[in-house]
Amino acid sequence: MKLRKYITKRIFYSVFVLLGLSILIFLIGSLVPGDPARLALGPHAPDWAVENLRKEMNLDKPLYTQYFLWLKDSLNGDFGESLVTRRPIIKDIVEFLPATLEIVLVSAIFMAVFGIGLGILSARFTDSWVEGVIRIISYLGIVTPAFVWAIIFILIFGYIIPIFPTIGRISSGIDLPPSITGMITIDGLLTGNFVAAFNTIKHILLPAIALAMGGIAQAARITRSTMTDNMGKDYILAAKAYGIPQKVIMNKLLLKPSLIPTVSIMALDIAALIGNAFLVELLFNYPGLSRYGVRAMLNKDLNAISAVVLIIGVTYILANIIIDIIIAYLDPRVRYLGGKSNG
Amino acid sequence: MDNNVKQENIDFEELEKKQKWETVSKLWYKFSRNKLSVVGLVVIILIILAAVFAPYIVPYPEHGGPYTDFMNANKAPSSEYLLGTDIFGRDVLSRIIFALRGALSIGIVVLAISVPIGVTVGLIGGYFSGTWIETVVMRITDVFLGIPPLILALAIAAMLEPNLTNSMIAITVSWWPWYARLIYGMSSSLRNEPFIRAAELTGANLPHILFKEILPNCYGPIFTKMTLDMGWVILNAASLSFVGLGEQPPIPALGNMVSNGADYLPDYWWMAIFPALAIMIIILAFNLLGDGVRDMLAKEEG
Numbered sequence: 306m307k308l309r310k311y312i313t314k315r316i317f318y319s320v321f322v323l324l325g326l327s328i329l330i331f332l333i334g335s336l337v338p339g340d341p342a343r344l345a346l347g348p349h350a351p352d353w354a355v356e357n358l359r360k361e362m363n364l365d366k367p368l369y370t371q372y373f374l375w376l377k378d379s380l381n382g383d384f385g386e387s388l389v390t391r392r393p394i395i396k397d398i399v400e401f402l403p404a405t406l407e408i409v410l411v412s413a414i415f416m417a418v419f420g421i422g423l424g425i426l427s428a429r430f431t432d433s434w435v436e437g438v439i440r441i442i443s444y445l446g447i448v449t450p451a452f453v454w455a456i457i458f459i460l461i462f463g464y465i466i467p468i469f470p471t472i473g474r475i476s477s478g479i480d481l482p483p484s485i486t487g488m489i490t491i492d493g494l495l496t497g498n499f500v501a502a503f504n505t506i507k508h509i510l511l512p513a514i515a516l517a518m519g520g521i522a523q524a525a526r527i528t529r530s531t532m533t534d535n536m537g538k539d540y541i542l543a544a545k546a547y548g549i550p551q552k553v554i555m556n557k558l559l560l561k562p563s564l565i566p567t568v569s570i571m572a573l574d575i576a577a578l579i580g581n582a583f584l585v586e587l588l589f590n591y592p593g594l595s596r597y598g599v600r601a602m603l604n605k606d607l608n609a610i611s612a613v614v615l616i617i618g619v620t621y622i623l624a625n626i627i628i629d630i631i632i633a634y635l636d637p638r639v640r641y642l643g644g645k646s647n648g
Numbered sequence: 649m650d651n652n653v654k655q656e657n658i659d660f661e662e663l664e665k666k667q668k669w670e671t672v673s674k675l676w677y678k679f680s681r682n683k684l685s686v687v688g689l690v691v692i693i694l695i696i697l698a699a700v701f702a703p704y705i706v707p708y709p710e711h712g713g714p715y716t717d718f719m720n721a722n723k724a725p726s727s728e729y730l731l732g733t734d735i736f737g738r739d740v741l742s743r744i745i746f747a748l749r750g751a752l753s754i755g756i757v758v759l760a761i762s763v764p765i766g767v768t769v770g771l772i773g774g775y776f777s778g779t780w781i782e783t784v785v786m787r788i789t790d791v792f793l794g795i796p797p798l799i800l801a802l803a804i805a806a807m808l809e810p811n812l813t814n815s816m817i818a819i820t821v822s823w824w825p826w827y828a829r830l831i832y833g834m835s836s837s838l839r840n841e842p843f844i845r846a847a848e849l850t851g852a853n854l855p856h857i858l859f860k861e862i863l864p865n866c867y868g869p870i871f872t873k874m875t876l877d878m879g880w881v882i883l884n885a886a887s888l889s890f891v892g893l894g895e896q897p898p899i900p901a902l903g904n905m906v907s908n909g910a911d912y913l914p915d916y917w918w919m920a921i922f923p924a925l926a927i928m929i930i931i932l933a934f935n936l937l938g939d940g941v942r943d944m945l946a947k948e949e950g
Binding site: 330334337464 | 787788790791792794795796797798799800802803804805806807808809879883886887890891892893906907910913914917920921924927928931932935
């Protein structure tokens with residue numbers, strides 16, 4: 306089938322981008338002015354210790370050898386030790402990544418469901434007050450940064466009407482389910498620990514909505530404008546003339562092609578979402594990969610920064626593949642012509 | 649004979665002047681049809697004026713630096729301190745106005761560097777579409793697009809000293825690929841237009857074809873995107889300083905004012921809310937202006 310061929314091509318291409326990205330990340334890592342080993346150990350460390358660390362970090366070898374050694378280790382899941390805590394970074398990532406994935410997934414679902422939902426709603430009620438309200442909401446959503454939403458939510462739901470927790474991932478004193486995926490909601494549901502799952506969902510809700518607001522607004526705006534554009538097109542008029550029921554026109558003929566631009570723009574929304582998670586996790590003091598990444602960045606913890614950025618790159622590229630597959634499903638032109646994703 | 653030519657020249661110049669004036673008034677008409685765009689423009693002019701004349705218009709000019717006045721710390725908004733004071737007793741309004749300077753200069757510098765780079769890369773990629781040059785140039789661009797821009801900027805900023813200049817560098821590196829991609833799409837479709845073929849046949853050199861023939865057709869989307877991006881670059885700079893990788897205290901920056909203020913929620917809400925509001929107003933104003941620029945430069949239909 307054509308779709309399978311397209312997906313294979315797309316994945317092959319992503320591997321290439323990922324390889325390029327690894328070079329980019331490696332080069333950024335070598336931007337640090339001065340000696341990373343000295344930086345890690347501080348000015349008072351004896352010279353032999355610095356020399357040992359330099360050897361351990363392969364800093365005594367030429368740049369391209371360093372790169373290949375780093376790539377080989379990274380592919381094996383060995384990102385080295387944190388220069389600050391001396392813990393293996395992979396352990397930290399296994400601990401923190403699922404927490405961030407949980408938020409990002411919930412947020413992406415909100416974005417798709419509410420964004421497209423509001424868009425359809427406002428396209429259906431063109432020129433009524435519903436459309437006006439949705440338009441104002443979507444403008445506000447687009448210009449309000451995620452961290453501002455987070456602050457507003459913390460103020461409202463943390464202090465004024467304290468119905469949601471605004472700190473951490475799970476309340477203390479609740480038994481954690483055994484780690485299967487690392488995502489407490491899923492693990493909790495799988496093992497029957499509903500208390501933990503429900504408590505985690507309560508913790509996730511506010512940060513996830515804060516992250517999703519911009520994307521919801523964007524998706525609503527684009528879905529609305531494509532749907533209203535498409536409504537005037539000949540094939541819809543023809544379908545109406547044939548007497549095809551309104552419901553079928555809306556759901557089958559109009560919706561599918563109208564979602565293509567919305568889904569395409571979601572690649573950008575997810576980029577913004579992952580970036581903003583860095584700020585939102587800090588505000589909610591949420592123990593995820595982003596907060597871990599910020600700490601690493603502030604400490605100039607080279608190994609940890611490279612690992613976090615690489616993991617985020619892989620996640621983002623995977624998200625892009627999924628989006629492109631959805632687009633290929635929605636848009637036969639992409640499937641059959643093998644159109645470029647960046648078209 | 650000589651005289652005649654001169655006479656014609658003068659006429660031509662006058663005609664051109666008249667035409668120019670007509671285009672300007674036509675553009676203004678298109679821009680101002682949407683009243684919100686005019687509002688955006690006015691707000692931006694006010695923001696720029698406030699930033700430029702900050703030391704003369706702020707109520708407490710000395711509060712823009714490492715000033716402390718613990719007697720007046722944590723004061724709620726009042727007639728004396730319109731937006732309240734921070735934990736060091738500095739006027740929040742004065743600090744917001746001072747922070748506008750850094751914010752605007754980041755926006756301007758980042759766009760002034762990243763747009764020419766991105767546009768040139770995109771023009772080259774599009775013009776040479778189908779050749780190995782396109783492959784090399786655009787695949788490098790794709791690598792930069794393979795990571796969320798804020799993460800790339802954060803990673804670069806983390807490696808350098810945290811300050812205004814390095815924030816500019818970090819954001820610039822993450823910003824040019826978006827212009828490369830935008831212009832690449834347009835120039836690769838323009839590439840086979842007859843006027844480009846004609847220029848090639850007359851022996852025009854590469855810079856002429858890229859910048860004089862192809863580029864002018866891309867001005868509309870470029871200027872629209874630049875206007876919108878001013879707001880987004882300022883937001884990214886605020887995000888850097890929010891996590892502590894941008895401008896450092898005591899220099900006022902919108903991002904670090906929000907994050908420092910957030911520690912004192914809810915009691916001292918004004919410390920975080922007002923700088924956050926300032927960021928929102930800036931983004932909103934550039935968005936409104938961007939919509940107007942889009943209307944203004946949109947090709948007439950029909």
